[in-house]
Amino acid sequence: MSAPHDERRDSNVTEEMLHAFADGQLDNAHRGAVEAFLAANPDKAAEVALWQRQNAALSTLFGPIAVEPVPARLSPREIAARQAARRPAWARMAAAAVLLISIGAGTGWYLRTATTSQEEISDRLIDGAIAAHALYVRESRHAVEVGAADKGHLVTWLSNRLGRAIEAPDLSAQGFTLVGGRLLPPLADTGKGPGAQLMYQNQTSDRLTVYITASSKDFGKASETYDEQGLEAYYWANDQITCTVVGDLPQTQMQTVAKGVFQQLSWRPDPPGRS
Amino acid sequence: MTDFLDEIEAAVPALRRYARALTRDADRADDLVQDCLERAIRKRGLWRPTGPLKAWLFRMLLNLYRNDLRGARRRGVHMALDAMPIEPSTPPSQPGRIALAEISRALDQLPNDQREALLLVAVEGTSYADAAGILGIPAGTLMSRLGRARAALRALTGAGDEPRLRTVK
Numbered sequence: 334m335s336a337p338h339d340e341r342r343d344s345n346v347t348e349e350m351l352h353a354f355a356d357g358q359l360d361n362a363h364r365g366a367v368e369a370f371l372a373a374n375p376d377k378a379a380e381v382a383l384w385q386r387q388n389a390a391l392s393t394l395f396g397p398i399a400v401e402p403v404p405a406r407l408s409p410r411e412i413a414a415r416q417a418a419r420r421p422a423w424a425r426m427a428a429a430a431v432l433l434i435s436i437g438a439g440t441g442w443y444l445r446t447a448t449t450s451q452e453e454i455s456d457r458l459i460d461g462a463i464a465a466h467a468l469y470v471r472e473s474r475h476a477v478e479v480g481a482a483d484k485g486h487l488v489t490w491l492s493n494r495l496g497r498a499i500e501a502p503d504l505s506a507q508g509f510t511l512v513g514g515r516l517l518p519p520l521a522d523t524g525k526g527p528g529a530q531l532m533y534q535n536q537t538s539d540r541l542t543v544y545i546t547a548s549s550k551d552f553g554k555a556s557e558t559y560d561e562q563g564l565e566a567y568y569w570a571n572d573q574i575t576c577t578v579v580g581d582l583p584q585t586q587m588q589t590v591a592k593g594v595f596q597q598l599s600w601r602p603d604p605p606g607r608s
Numbered sequence: 609m610t611d612f613l614d615e616i617e618a619a620v621p622a623l624r625r626y627a628r629a630l631t632r633d634a635d636r637a638d639d640l641v642q643d644c645l646e647r648a649i650r651k652r653g654l655w656r657p658t659g660p661l662k663a664w665l666f667r668m669l670l671n672l673y674r675n676d677l678r679g680a681r682r683r684g685v686h687m688a689l690d691a692m693p694i695e696p697s698t699p700p701s702q703p704g705r706i707a708l709a710e711i712s713r714a715l716d717q718l719p720n721d722q723r724e725a726l727l728l729v730a731v732e733g734t735s736y737a738d739a740a741g742i743l744g745i746p747a748g749t750l751m752s753r754l755g756r757a758r759a760a761l762r763a764l765t766g767a768g769d770e771p772r773l774r775t776v777k
Contacts, residue, residue, distance in 0.1 A: 349751050352758075356729055358736060384758050388730040390711045395629045395731050399621035407624070407641055409616040413649050581675060 346370040351377065355384040454523050455575075459568050461520040462544035462577035465530050466564065469515070470540040477513030477532055487514050491529040497547045497574055501531050502597035507590045509533035509541065517544075525575065541580030541587075543594055548575045567591035571599060612661075616648060619662045622732055623669055629727045630673055632716070640676065644669040666734075666742045670724065677720065707765075714764035722757035725750055 346367055353359040354367045371378040405411060469476055479487040484501060492498050494516055501511050510533060517528040525546040534540045548570050565587045568577045576598055578591040623644065627637035648665055715723060721743075728739040740750040 348755060352751060352754055353736070356736075380762075383762060387711065387758060387761050390708055391629075391715070391727070391730045394708050394712055395625050395727075398625040398628050401621075401624070403620050403624065404638060407620055407638060407645060409613040409620070409645055409649060412642075412645050413613060416646070416650060 351381050352384070355381050355388065454525075455568060455570070457520055457523050458525065458544070458546065458575055459566050459577055461517075461523075461528065462530075462542070462568075462579050463564055463566055465517055465528070465544060466542045466579040469530065469532065470542065476540075478515035480513040481511040483513075484511065491516060491545075494527055495529055495545065495547045495574075496526065497545075499529060499545055499574065500597060502543065502594045504533055504590060504593055507586075507593050508535045509590065510535075512540070520546075539580070539582055541578065541582065541590060543598075544577040544579065545598070546575045548573060569595060574598065613649070615661050616645060616665065619665050620645070622662070623665060626666065626727060626732055627669060627673065629715075629731055630723065636676075640669060640672050643672050647672075660738070663738050663742050666728070666732075667744070670742060710765045711761065714761050717764055718757055718760055722753050722760065725753040726757040726761075729754060 346363075350359060350363050350367050351371075354364075354371075359367060371381060479490065481487075488499065488501055491514060501514065504510070512532040512534050514529060514531040517530055519525055519527050523546075525548070527546070529545045531543040531545070532540060533543070564579055564581050565584065566577055566579045567587065568575070570576070576594065578587070578594050580587055580590065582590070620641065623641045624637060627640045628634060631637045631640065644665060647668055715726075718726070725739065725743060728734045728742060729736070734742065736747060736750060740747045743750065745753075
């Protein structure tokens with residue numbers, strides 16, 4: 334009954350189809366052809382059977398993990414409740430500080446509910462900062478346009494192009510030194526001018542970037558967000574600049590760094606407590 | 609919000625299984641899953657994920673795992689010996705059956721990209737399309753990783769030398 338050997342044909346059966354057959358992912362249209370092929374090719378049939386035994390062994394090995402009781406710390410409800418209970422302390426502090434500064438500046442700014450468009454602009458800026466980060470941190474020779482050796486020139490140049498007096502924050506307390514910076518084109522539909530990207534690096538070659546644009550009267554919430562590449566971004570805005578800190582460090586470290594950047598870049602008309 | 613959390617909860621057992629299979633360390637695996645869940649839940653309001661939630665969670669878990677690996681390599685941290693799984697004793701196996709201890713050891717020797725791919729398909733039962741999406745690679749690359757992983761396991765377990773099964777139809 335078996336197909337005679339001289340009739341074996343490679344037909345249209347591909348290696349992909351054999352894997353799909355072994356994994357139960359082959360569509361019905363090809364099933365007949367694959368079965369006939371395997372009947373005619375004992376070597377291949379043995380290999381496919383081996384793949385299936387490998388699958389079975391791996392499932393036996395790891396399958397039971399999925400029926401173990403799940404620890405309470407992995408309950409999404411508990412995590413959501415925990416997060417609602419404590420927003421990051423520095424974010425609250427930042428929001429309060431920005432509020433303070435805006436009032437201190439006497440710009441007639443008043444609290445308003447965030448409009449959708451404001452949120453959208455913030456999201457675009459964060460997106461832009463993340464994209465620029467992902468693009469340039471992997472560069473070695475061309476990571477920055479102007480290196481830290483020319484820091485004075487870098488800061489003056491970026492300040493002129495942004496129309497805001499910015500500084501390159503000193504993050505040595507957090508273990509990071511300035512690599513340098515570059516000018517980036519304006520992001521569409523944000524109403525913002527060009528952006529400045531400052532890059533920092535620590536001793537283990539972790540890099541983070543600070544993305545700054547000029548801002549006018551709008552007030553962006555102090556906020557945090559995450560992208561899909563394991564990157565973390567912290568964003569805020571006051572009436573001088575918007576600033577986004579991007580990196581892939583552990584969360585606590587990112588918060589420390591972001592806080593350092595915030596403290597140094599926030600535009601303060603008066604030292605707090607004296608106004 | 610409630611639906612979102614329910615959907616996440618339904619994915620947790622599979623996330624734990626995949627994380628454990630990758631790391632071979634129950635605590636480290638659960639730490640990764642917790643980190644993944646925290647990010648997902650925080651991110652919920654900020655980004656609208658496209659595509660199935662489960663694939664999105666797996667992608668995030670993988671990114672965290674890879675970051676963790678990179679960090680471990682940089683810091684030169686070695687995994688504890690007790691991180692090795694307890695190897696279940698296998699009864700005198702039926703012909704052709706692969707000893708679990710053997711495949712467990714073999715899996716450890718696979719390059720990471722092959723292990724990620726094979727476990728997604730063989731243990732998680734992920735469709736090829738979803739697996740390619742989770743790994744961020746084209747379908748063809750997924751298939752070649754799968755092929756290489758299976759060939760490597762075969763060589764490492766010596767299972768290729770077993771008596772051929774006779775297919776009679």
